[in-house]
Amino acid sequence: MDILRFITAGSVDDGKSTLIGRLLYDSKSIMIDQLEAIEKQTKNREDGDIDLALLTDGLRAEREQGITIDVAYKYFSTPKRKFIIADAPGHIQYTRNMVTGASNANLIIILIDARHGVIEQTRRHSIIASLLNIPHVVVAINKMDMVDYSQDTYNNIVIDFAEVATSLGLKDVTYIPISALNGDNIVGRSQNFSWYEGLPLLDLLENVEVQQDSDLAHARFPVQYVIRPQTDVLHDYRGYAGKLISGIYKKGDKVTVLPSGLQSTIKSIEIGGKEIEEAFAPQSIVLHLEDNIDVSRGDVIVSSNDLPKLEKELEVLVCWMGNKPLAEGNRYLLQINSRLVKTIVTEIQYKLDVNSLEKQYSPGTVQLNDIVRATIKTASPVPYDSYSKLSVNGGAILIDETSNVTVGACMIQ
Amino acid sequence: MWLARENNISEISSIYNSKEMSKHQLDHLEQLESEAIHIMREVAGQFEKPALLFSGGKDSITLVHLALKAFRPGKFPFPLVHIDTGHNFQEALDFRDELAEKLGEKLIVRNVADTIKQQNLAEPKGKFASRNALQTFTLLDTINEFKFDACIGGARRDEEKARAKERIFSVRDEFGQWDPKLQRPELWNTYNGRIHKGENVRVFPISNWTELDIWNYIRRENIDLPSIYFAHDREVLEHEGQLVAMSEFIQREDTDKISTRRVRYRTVGDMTCTAAVESTASNIDDIIKEIIATKTSERGETRIDDRVSEAAMEDRKKSGYF
Numbered sequence: 001m002d003i004l005r006f007i008t009a010g011s012v013d014d015g016k017s018t019l020i021g022r023l024l025y026d027s028k029s030i031m032i033d034q035l036e037a038i039e040k041q042t043k044n045r046e047d048g049d050i051d052l053a054l055l056t057d058g059l060r061a062e063r064e065q066g067i068t069i070d071v072a073y074k075y076f077s078t079p080k081r082k083f084i085i086a087d088a089p090g091h092i093q094y095t096r097n098m099v100t101g102a103s104n105a106n107l108i109i110i111l112i113d114a115r116h117g118v119i120e121q122t123r124r125h126s127i128i129a130s131l132l133n134i135p136h137v138v139v140a141i142n143k144m145d146m147v148d149y150s151q152d153t154y155n156n157i158v159i160d161f162a163e164v165a166t167s168l169g170l171k172d173v174t175y176i177p178i179s180a181l182n183g184d185n186i187v188g189r190s191q192n193f194s195w196y197e198g199l200p201l202l203d204l205l206e207n208v209e210v211q212q213d214s215d216l217a218h219a220r221f222p223v224q225y226v227i228r229p230q231t232d233v234l235h236d237y238r239g240y241a242g243k244l245i246s247g248i249y250k251k252g253d254k255v256t257v258l259p260s261g262l263q264s265t266i267k268s269i270e271i272g273g274k275e276i277e278e279a280f281a282p283q284s285i286v287l288h289l290e291d292n293i294d295v296s297r298g299d300v301i302v303s304s305n306d307l308p309k310l311e312k313e314l315e316v317l318v319c320w321m322g323n324k325p326l327a328e329g330n331r332y333l334l335q336i337n338s339r340l341v342k343t344i345v346t347e348i349q350y351k352l353d354v355n356s357l358e359k360q361y362s363p364g365t366v367q368l369n370d371i372v373r374a375t376i377k378t379a380s381p382v383p384y385d386s387y388s389k390l391s392v393n394g395g396a397i398l399i400d401e402t403s404n405v406t407v408g409a410c411m412i413q
Numbered sequence: 414m415w416l417a418r419e420n421n422i423s424e425i426s427s428i429y430n431s432k433e434m435s436k437h438q439l440d441h442l443e444q445l446e447s448e449a450i451h452i453m454r455e456v457a458g459q460f461e462k463p464a465l466l467f468s469g470g471k472d473s474i475t476l477v478h479l480a481l482k483a484f485r486p487g488k489f490p491f492p493l494v495h496i497d498t499g500h501n502f503q504e505a506l507d508f509r510d511e512l513a514e515k516l517g518e519k520l521i522v523r524n525v526a527d528t529i530k531q532q533n534l535a536e537p538k539g540k541f542a543s544r545n546a547l548q549t550f551t552l553l554d555t556i557n558e559f560k561f562d563a564c565i566g567g568a569r570r571d572e573e574k575a576r577a578k579e580r581i582f583s584v585r586d587e588f589g590q591w592d593p594k595l596q597r598p599e600l601w602n603t604y605n606g607r608i609h610k611g612e613n614v615r616v617f618p619i620s621n622w623t624e625l626d627i628w629n630y631i632r633r634e635n636i637d638l639p640s641i642y643f644a645h646d647r648e649v650l651e652h653e654g655q656l657v658a659m660s661e662f663i664q665r666e667d668t669d670k671i672s673t674r675r676v677r678y679r680t681v682g683d684m685t686c687t688a689a690v691e692s693t694a695s696n697i698d699d700i701i702k703e704i705i706a707t708k709t710s711e712r713g714e715t716r717i718d719d720r721v722s723e724a725a726m727e728d729r730k731k732s733g734y735f
């Protein structure tokens with residue numbers, strides 16, 4: 001059994017929470033007491049059906065307003081797979097929360113209301129999927145019951161979205177007609193879609209191939225912590241603890257420590273105290289090097305045959321998440337994996353219109369939820385790969401040094 | 414188009430199931446384990462004075478096991494801290510002390526009873542008078558006493574819907590309060606643990622584990638648990654469908670329906686607010702079978718404290734709870 005992490009994108013009206021409720025309900029992941037609790041809350045509703053959306057809105061403010069404000073994580077599993085759902089808000093003012101949920105997703109379900117087709121919001125969600133490089137996209141055309149399960153309506157939406165997908169370079173897009181409310185095409189085939197020959201949603205989620213999503217070609221090991229017991233018996237023990245974020249390491253591999261550039265050879269690899277011959281991403285391991293060189297938290301140990309870039313000036317796409325505006329000349333901390341460096345924003349080239357994808361050059365101020373292309377300069381060199389090539393070593397956050405808040409998500413170009 | 418897609422999937426899944434492909438693949442428990450170890454090491458790397466909140470329950474025992482994997486052969490970079498309400502199960506307390514001693518790790522215990530005395534707090538009243546809410550006072554005092562800047566806890570997002578919203582690094586103000594509207598964005602596996610003096614971060618390495626994941630991991634790793642997790646005979650009081658252990662902390666009344674039943678605990682909290690479940694499961698395999706078959710959620714079945722209101726957990730977290 002493996003794990004599929006996915007995010008659902010759509011507004012309240014698209015039936016996003018209903019879809020998640022339906023997946024949990026139909027896969028029998030909702031317990032009796034949880035059902036009773038939402039039944040209690042839906043008692044006053046006229047139609048008498050239980051409101052599955054109430055399962056996901058966890059905060060009082062959300063239930064009061066009937067909207068999703070922040071990401072909620074939900075879990076269910078089938079014999080094939082464990083699923084982690086990031087239920088993210090769709091409203092434009094909560095884009096930063098959606099980006100949070102999308103950053104770890106293998107797959108995104110973009111919900112489209114069959115009555116309205118591709119709208120501005122659909123485009124924005126697709127742009128986020130493309131920016132964050134989510135490997136798999138499922139376009140779920142919902143509320144098909146309200147358009148008489150019309151194949152024509154469905155086909156027209158597919159054609160419209162295909163254009164968006166092409167312009168954004170979205171990979172692996174699959175379309176599926178559903179009715180979350182009635183449970184059509186969610187866990188089983190529906191009689192109402194005699195014309196649809198694809199898999200129901202749950203089968204699709206169970207079969208998407210996620211193994212290739214983790215990169216085994218480029219060995220990157222950010223050091224998190226140095227284990228030095230300093231006891232009599234283990235006087236010389238010096239182990240570099242961290243997670244292999246990509247690639248494979250074997251005993252005897254030649255490695256380079258960045259940014260210092262010092263070279264060594266892997267002497268041994270441990271997992272949970274046991275020595276192993278070979279480690280692969282995303283295992284958490286302890287590395288020992290042949291030479292006694294200076295290595296500490298924030299350094300990255302990489303394969304000497306395949307070095308990442310090492311620069312003090314980075315081109316980045318920034319999703320701005322701060323309440324105070326971003327401006328040229330502003331200073332922040334940049335955190336990429338375990339490395340933390342001071343940085344200054346030297347130039348903001350353009351702002352990306354998240355609805356039309358148009359570039360707006362020399363934008364004035366950059367506000368919360370804006371996406372911009374910028375150049376930043378760091379106080380010391382940063383080892384990185386471009387986000388589109390190796391996202392685990394190309395994504396970084398900006399931290400406001402005075403408030404300590406995370407104010408930006410950077411995709412290094 | 415659909416046929417093509419379907420063929421594609423069956424082709425992929427046949428490759429995917431072959432042994433060759435799975436050589437460099439982690440199963441779900443290994444992935445969760447690696448994620449949790451990574452989070453713990455981030456705590457060690459980012460904070461000056463972290464602590465691991467330890468209760469003697471299965472989730473915090475799992476945390477200790479993960480800490481062994483993260484830091485051995487070194488010592489833990491944090492002490493184990495237990496906020497003892499005085500209403501705990503003796504079996505869990507004994508287990509706690511034995512484990513800390515066996516591992517040679519530092520254990521700090523602070524008692525809610527002392528806080529009640531020092532601060533003149535009102536003892537809760539009623540049949541199942543619970544000190545659950547008072548734990549927050551002792552926890553905040555303890556954080557203050559040792560100047561802890563990060564507290565690792567065993568909360569899971571599948572437990573409760575307010576927890577489902579909380580970040581892995583959850584920043585609390587100097588009153589320990591969680592503000593769900595001001596959560597920091599948390600991207601990729603990059604955790605921002607920077608705080609101002611007086612603030613602290615609650616860190617939840619097993620956020621993404623479910624109850625079943627925990628049990629399967631305990632089975633795979635052969636982790637020892639306190640005996641109350643396994644079926645045993647116990648004198649219990651039946652109250653609104655829940656079985657509460659009879660103890661000195663519960664007010665007896667003549668009308669009480671008291672009987673001896675074969676039970677086990679699904680969660681271990683205070684004796685006053687944790688209910689037992691009827692069970693004959695005497696080993697991990699049987700427990701896992703029962704959990705797979707159960708129709709009731711972990712907290713719903715066993716926690717009396719969550720039944721107060723729809724937002725009981727959200728409210729407690731906002732005021733500094735774990």
